[in-house]
Amino acid sequence: MMQHLSDEHTALYSRILEGSAQILPNGLEQHDGQEEFDKSAWDKCGALGLCGLTVPTMLGGSGLDPLSAVIAMEAFGRGCADNGLGVSLGAHLWGCLTLLLAGDRARNVDIIRDLATGRKIGALAVSEPEAGSDLAAILTTAVAVDGGYRLEGRKCYVTNAPVADVLVVLAETRPGNLAFGLSAFCLERGTPGLTTPAPVSKMGLRTASMGDVELDGCLVPKSARIGAEGAGLSLFLKVMEMERAFILAPAIGSMERVFEATRHYAQNRKQFDQPIAEFESVYGRLAEMYRRTSLARLVLRDAAARKGSGGSITLEASMAKLTISDAWVANCQDALAIFAAKGYLSATGIERELRDALGGQIYSGTSDIQRRTIAKMLRVIS
Ligand SMILES: Cc1cc2nc3c(=O)[nH]c(=O)nc-3n(C[C@H](O)[C@H](O)[C@H](O)COP(=O)(O)OP(=O)(O)OC[C@H]3O[C@@H](n4cnc5c(N)ncnc54)[C@H](O)[C@@H]3O)c2cc1C
Secondary structure: OOOOOOHHHHHHHHHHHHHHHOOOOOOHHHHHHHOOOOHHHHHHHHHHOHHHOOOOHHHOOOOOOHHHHHHHHHHHHHHOOOHHHHHHHHHHHHHHHHHHHHOOOOOOHHHHHHHHOOOOOEEEEOOEOOEOOOHHHOOOEEEEEOOEEEEEEEEEEEEOHHHOOEEEEEEEOOOOOOOOOEEEEEEEOOOOOEEOOOOOOOOOOOOOOEEEEEEEEEEEEHHHEEOOOOOHHHHHHHHHHHHHHHOOHHHHHHHHHHHHHHHHHHHHOEEOOEEHHHOHHHHHHHHHHHHHHHHHHHHHHHHHHHHHOOOOOHHHHHHHHHHHHHHHHHHHHHHHHHHOHHHHOHHHOHHHHHHHHHHOOOOOOOHHHHHHHHHHHOOOOO
């Protein structure tokens, strides 16, 4: 369903769909099994312009508005079945790069250019062992020293950390003050005192490399700080608005792929002398899968169009994140019910899609946190 797309959007969708289908023509099952991040697949994303979709062209990016960017990422998700790669791209683009752009872009031109072209990989390190949903619990500190800051602490669950060249880190510069006590820092791999241990093993999105970031007496110059001291929370909230709204755009393409495969299976698999698609419980699930995908796409594109016309989209971002992630999980469960035993086997790819989809209800704020944000924006709670 390609409703209300301009000729330019349709051409963009077709170009990215075609290019994405070449990114990982085979080997996904093996990469997933061995939890491998595929750098050559990443490089192909860079060549397609996916690593810097919304970055201005003068900074090496594709210069797209938010609606065009999500249309490109929907096409990516449809053409490339590697959902882990989609999340790697999302953390790089909507997390790391968006924060750098919101901060001192003039100071970080070279880094932004390398990230936007995909020559470098970015990560956004916020979560900590004691600080998940609750940013006020962040314990990583950045203490002002002669000429710069000394960072101490540990970040966890950071997408791309084991492979990232650039890590944007949130740390306390004034402990105990959430509103003005956090600052953002741009660290490059190789900075003494910065280490990224081996990737952690996880349930889904296994081709996206995830791990800790350890900061042990990590000395950085003042120029590594992004924005003013104490501006970390406001920068992070700007980033979260974009990340929450758009990080699940590839899931729309994934849902379309899974729907097509499930429809084909249901129309060809026969039981009791008829295609199983004839059973009400099966065609009902297919109808629901299509409905959820279409609604999720509308909510996503609405958020993107609103962002493009300026202004805040805090409410729309949480609505998009919640709607898409719930639809993705429900659709995978319906696909599994229809494929039954065949879907339970790794070779079909359905069980991998379900494992991948479940992560979408956690990263960039859990579903509970999205509901809480929606209730706050509607002034149901203060
Ligand atoms: C695949 C994946 C990728 C990730 N990538 C990154 C990354 O790149 N960078 C990064 O910094 N982090 C990343 N994370 C971490 C992610 O941001 C956190 O997992 C998330 O913010 C939730 O934190 P938590 O897991 O510690 O859960 P907790 O905050 O401990 O929450 C536990 C439970 O309590 C509920 N809960 C907590 N507070 C409230 C509340 N106020 N109201 C209602 N319910 C509440 C939650 O919904 C959840 O059910 C990633 C996580 C995953 C799974």
